[in-house]
Amino acid sequence: xxxxxxxxxxxxxxxxxxxxxxxxxxxxxxxxxxxxxxxxxxxxxxxxxxxxxxxxxxxxxxxxxxxxxxxxxxxxxxxxxxxxxxxxxxxxxxxxxxxxxxxxxxx
Numbered sequence: 325x326x327x328x329x330x331x332x333x334x335x336x337x338x339x340x341x342x343x344x345x346x347x348x349x350x351x352x353x354x355x356x357x358x359x360x361x362x363x364x365x366x367x368x369x370x371x372x373x374x375x376x377x378x379x380x381x382x383x384x385x386x387x388x389x390x391x392x393x394x395x396x397x398x399x400x401x402x403x404x405x406x407x408x409x410x411x412x413x414x415x416x417x418x419x420x421x422x423x424x425x426x427x428x429x430x431x
Contacts, residue, residue: 330362330370332413335379335406338398344387345371348396371396379405 337343337351348371349362374380379402387393398406 328409329413330366331374331379332406332409333360334367334370334374334396335398335402335409338380338396338402339406342395342397344385344393344395346387346393374402377405378402 333352334348337348337355340351343351345364345367349364349367352360352362371380371382375382375396378399380396381399382394382396384392385395
């Protein structure tokens with residue numbers, strides 16, 4: 325994965341509402357038609373990094389199977405960062421598309 329894309333996908337996933345780590349990973353995998361697999365060794369350091377940057381906040385709650393789980397919530401600053409990252413991502417995919425010979429770049 326390109327640097328920063330996991331952070332962006334986590335932020336995007338949390339737009340849909342609060343979620344714990346396992347759910348975030350499953351949503352990314354399902355939404356990508358199982359092309360992207362999110363390993364715990366990447367997911368949790370990313371969640372901690374996003375929390376340190378104040379882009380997400382967390383709290384303890386009960387998961388679907390009534391187990392204690394840490395839930396993550398997108399903050400207002402996280403929403404602003406997602407807008408910035410999405411814009412940057414679109415510019416990058418367009419530029420790569422141009423290099424790869426796609427008319428008008430990737431859309």
